[in-house]
Amino acid sequence: MKRRGATISDVAASAGVSRATAARVLGGYGYASDKVRDAVLSSARELGYEPSRIAKTMRNGKSQLIGFVAADISDGLFSEALGGICSVADDEGYQVVVFNSADRLDEERDGIKALLSHGVDGLIVSPVILSRSDHLVAAARQVPLVCLDRELDGMPGVVSDNRAAARRAVESLIAHGHRDIALFLSMQAEEPIRVDSHEGAATVHGPERPSTLRALGYLDAMATVGGPADLDRLVLSEHRRSSPDAARRWLVDHPEVTAVLAADSYQATIVFRAVRDAEISVPGDLSLVCFSDAEWTELVSPRLETVTLDGFEMGVRAASALLEHISGRVEPVSEVVATITRPGASIAPPTR
Numbered sequence: 493m494k495r496r497g498a499t500i501s502d503v504a505a506s507a508g509v510s511r512a513t514a515a516r517v518l519g520g521y522g523y524a525s526d527k528v529r530d531a532v533l534s535s536a537r538e539l540g541y542e543p544s545r546i547a548k549t550m551r552n553g554k555s556q557l558i559g560f561v562a563a564d565i566s567d568g569l570f571s572e573a574l575g576g577i578c579s580v581a582d583d584e585g586y587q588v589v590v591f592n593s594a595d596r597l598d599e600e601r602d603g604i605k606a607l608l609s610h611g612v613d614g615l616i617v618s619p620v621i622l623s624r625s626d627h628l629v630a631a632a633r634q635v636p637l638v639c640l641d642r643e644l645d646g647m648p649g650v651v652s653d654n655r656a657a658a659r660r661a662v663e664s665l666i667a668h669g670h671r672d673i674a675l676f677l678s679m680q681a682e683e684p685i686r687v688d689s690h691e692g693a694a695t696v697h698g699p700e701r702p703s704t705l706r707a708l709g710y711l712d713a714m715a716t717v718g719g720p721a722d723l724d725r726l727v728l729s730e731h732r733r734s735s736p737d738a739a740r741r742w743l744v745d746h747p748e749v750t751a752v753l754a755a756d757s758y759q760a761t762i763v764f765r766a767v768r769d770a771e772i773s774v775p776g777d778l779s780l781v782c783f784s785d786a787e788w789t790e791l792v793s794p795r796l797e798t799v800t801l802d803g804f805e806m807g808v809r810a811a812s813a814l815l816e817h818i819s820g821r822v823e824p825v826s827e828v829v830a831t832i833t834r835p836g837a838s839i840a841p842p843t844r
Contacts, residue, residue, distance in 0.1 A: 498539035506535035556586050558814060559607030561600055563618040563641070565592040567757065568785030569803040570618065573640060576807025577616060584815050586613075595620055595731070597682070601627050608634060614814045616640050621682050622699045636817035640810050641801075642701055643826060648817070650810040650827045652801045654702045657831040658709025661753050661781045661799050664833075666717055669841040670751040670779060675710045676739065676759040678731040679703045687726050694723055706755040706783070725749070731758065739766035743778070750842035751779040760784040764792070775840035794837035805829050 504514035509528055517524050517532040518541070524532070535541075560577055562570040574590060581588050589612060591603030597620045604627060607615060614636040619625060625644050631637055632647060639649035665673050679685045685698040685707060694711055698704040707726065727742060739762050743749070754760040760782035772778050774794060781797045782789060789796040806829050813827070 498541040507531040555611040559612040572803030573807035576804040577811040580811035654705035655709040658706035662713035736765035797836035
C-alpha cells in the first residue's frame with residue numbers, strides 16, 4: 493500500500509498551530525512570528541512535507557513549470573539544449589516538462605496542447621515547419637514562447653550562426669587548395685530547398701531553416717573562388733531518406749570532387765559510411781568536414797574536422813530569455829550563438 497504524503501494538517505498538528513497558520517507559513521504569505529515560522533518549517537522538514545504544485549498555482553497563478561518541445565531529443569543538439577534549459581530553470585525554482593515531436597508537425601501541435609493544459613508558464617519550441625506556425629502564434633498569445641534552433645518572424649528565438657559556420661567550413665577547404673567541393677545536405681520534405689542557376693551562379697531558395705542557411709553559406713564561400721556553378725555539386729536529399737549506397741555511387745561517379753562538406757549530423761554519418769564502403773581514403777583522396785554533435789566523429793580514424801552547435805549555451809539563453817519574459821522584467825529578443833569548430837585530421841591539400 494502506498495504511503496500517504498504529509499499534508500498541511502499534519503504539519504500544523506506537529507507544530508501545534510492551526511492549519512491556516514501553517515498554510516500561511518508554507519505558502520509564504522500573511523504574518524507569522526519567527527517562533528511560529530521556525531516551528532512550522534521544522535515540522536515540515538521532519539515530516540517530509542512537499543507542497544501541492546496545483547495549490548500553489550491556484551494561489552499565485554504560476555505553476556513554476558516551463559515546457560520544452562524538442563524536434564528530436566535523440567539529437568545531440570536538443571539533448572544538450574535540455575541540459576542548458578534545466579540548469580537555468582533549476583536555479584530559478586522552475587521545473588522542465590519535455591515533449592519530443594520527432595520532427596512531426598502533428599506531434600508538435602499535440603505536445604504544445606498538452607503542455608498548455610498542464611499550466612506551463614512558458615514554452616521553448618523548436619518548430620518543425622516554419623511555414624505552418626498558426627498553433628505557435630496562438631500559443632504565444634497564452635504564454636511567453638521562445639523558439640530554439642529555428643526562428644519564426646515576430647517571435648524571439650535562439651539560433652546558431654549557420655550561414656557563417658558553413659562559409660567558414662568551406663573556406664577552410666579552400667585554404668587547403670580545394671576548388672571542386674560538394675555539399676551533402678538534408679532538407680525537410682514539407683519545406684524543401686529550391687536550387688537553380690542564375691547568370692551562371694547557383695542560387696538557393698527556401699525558408700530560413702538551418703539547412704537553407706548552410707547551403708547559402710556554402711555558396712558564399714564558393715563564390716569567392718569562382719566555384720563551379722554545376723548544381724550537381726549540391727547533393728540535397730530528404731531528411732532520413734538518403735542512404736550510404738546512394739552517396740557512395742555519387743562519390744564514385746564524381747572522382748573530380750576533392751572535398752565534401754556534410755552539412756548536418758545525418759549526412760555526416762551517411763557520407764562517412766559511403767567513403768568507407770567505397771574505400772576512398774580520407775584525407776588522401778577526399779577531404780571531409782562535417783556538421784555533427786556526435787561523439788563518433790572523434791573516435792574514427794582519421795578524426796573528422798567538425799562544426800558543432802553549442803546546444804548547452806543555446807538552451808541557457810533560451811531559458812534565460814523565457815524566464816525574463818515570464819517575470820515581466822524584459823521583452824526577449826532573438827540571439828545568435830556561435831558554433832564551435834573542432835579541428836581534426838580529415839583535411840589535406842588535393843592530390844589531383
